[in-house]
Amino acid sequence: NAGVTQTPKFQVLKTGQSMTLQCAQDMNHNSMYWYRQDPGMGLRLIYYSASEGTTDKGEVPNGYNVSRLNKREFSLRLESAAPSQTSVYFCASSDLTSTTYEQYFGPGTRLTVT
Amino acid sequence: AQKITQTQPGMFVQEKEAVTLDCTYDTSDPSYGLFWYKQPSSGEMIFLIYQGSYDQQNATEGRYSLNFQKARKSANLVISASQLGDSAMYFCAMSPGGSQGNLIFGKGTKLSVKP
Numbered sequence: 001n002a003g004v005t006q007t008p009k010f011q012v013l014k015t016g017q018s019m020t021l022q023c024a025q026d027m028n029h030n031s032m033y034w035y036r037q038d039p040g041m042g043l044r045l046i047y048y049s050a051s052e053g054t055t056d057k058g059e060v061p062n063g064y065n066v067s068r069l070n071k072r073e074f075s076l077r078l079e080s081a082a083p084s085q086t087s088v089y090f091c092a093s094s095d096l097t098s099t100t101y102e103q104y105f106g107p108g109t110r111l112t113v114t
Numbered sequence: 115a116q117k118i119t120q121t122q123p124g125m126f127v128q129e130k131e132a133v134t135l136d137c138t139y140d141t142s143d144p145s146y147g148l149f150w151y152k153q154p155s156s157g158e159m160i161f162l163i164y165q166g167s168y169d170q171q172n173a174t175e176g177r178y179s180l181n182f183q184k185a186r187k188s189a190n191l192v193i194s195a196s197q198l199g200d201s202a203m204y205f206c207a208m209s210p211g212g213s214q215g216n217l218i219f220g221k222g223t224k225l226s227v228k229p
Contacts, residue, residue, distance in 0.1 A: 031215050042118070042205050042219030043159075050215075058216060090159060094215045100166075101147055101215045105159035 002026055004106035006091050012112045013081045021076040021109050023091030031094045032074035033058075033103065034066060036087040043090060049074055050096070081113045116141045118206050118220035126226050127196045134181070135191040135223045137206030145211035148189040150180065153203040153222070162204075165189060167211075193225075201227045 004025045013019055025032065030051045035043035035058075045058030047066040055066050063085060065077045074093075078085060088110050092103040117140045127133040139148065150162040165173045165180045173180045181190040193200055203224050207217040 033216065035217075040221065042207070042221050043217070044219070045216050048216055088157070092159075096215050100164040101209050102149070102161050102164060103215065103217060104161070105151075108157050 004091055004093055004104050006089075006106035006109050008109060009107065010110050012114065013078075014114055015082060017081050018077065018079050019081065019111075020078075021089055021091075021111075022073070023075065023106060024073045025091075025093040025104070026072065027093060027095070027104065028071070029093035029095045029104075030071070031096050032068065033092040033094075034064075034074070034076045035090045035092065036060065036085075037090060037108075038087050046076065046089075078111075081111075083113045085111065086113045087111060116143075116208065116210050116218055118208050118218055120206055120220035120223050122223045123221075124224045124226070126228060127193075127200075129198060129227055129229050130195055132192060132194045133196055133225065135193070135204050135206075135225065137189045137191065137220060139187050139189060139206075139208050141187075141208065141210050143211035147209040148180065148182070149207040149209070149217065150178070150189075150191045151205045151207060151219075152200075153205065155202070159205075163191070196227045198227050198229060201225060 033048045034046040049068040091106040094103045146167045148165045152160045179192045203222045206220045
């Protein structure tokens, strides 16, 4: 079991460029999440997908779009990157039928926008 | 507003001693979950412990225990017998009822274990 995988691990973009962060999980979880972590801050929810075919905004959705491609994959797209989107991005998944709703996190993508 | 507050930006503890990391939460939902995650310098998020709002007993996982005081809305993490490998950032998080598992995180506490 690989758990939650994310690609790429690192990325540098120029302002205005676009890119897609990929996330996949092999735990058969229904729910998937995208968070960002800024220096000195906890993680903040960008978008989530409670189940295949559904997506919803979290606390900080502006400037992002998501796609739940299938049960395994949940991608995050930056259409026109801005320096304020420099951050570490984490994907997570969970099984809402479990007793704890524990979220399993990927290793993160460190994004720098210049 | 739903919020997690961690008031200790940094903590030091001597190896083999116990340490308590503070966490208070704010929610009006009767049903919620409380979590602690560890983030070492390598950056990954590691789940440590969970407490449900209706759980009568404090959660324990090995050297980790969660001191849950519902009336005070606090969920402090206690690490017993600290080890050098415990040096990391620790985040308290809450999943409000009906949130479909979404987590609200505190800003974290950086724990340093001294030999």
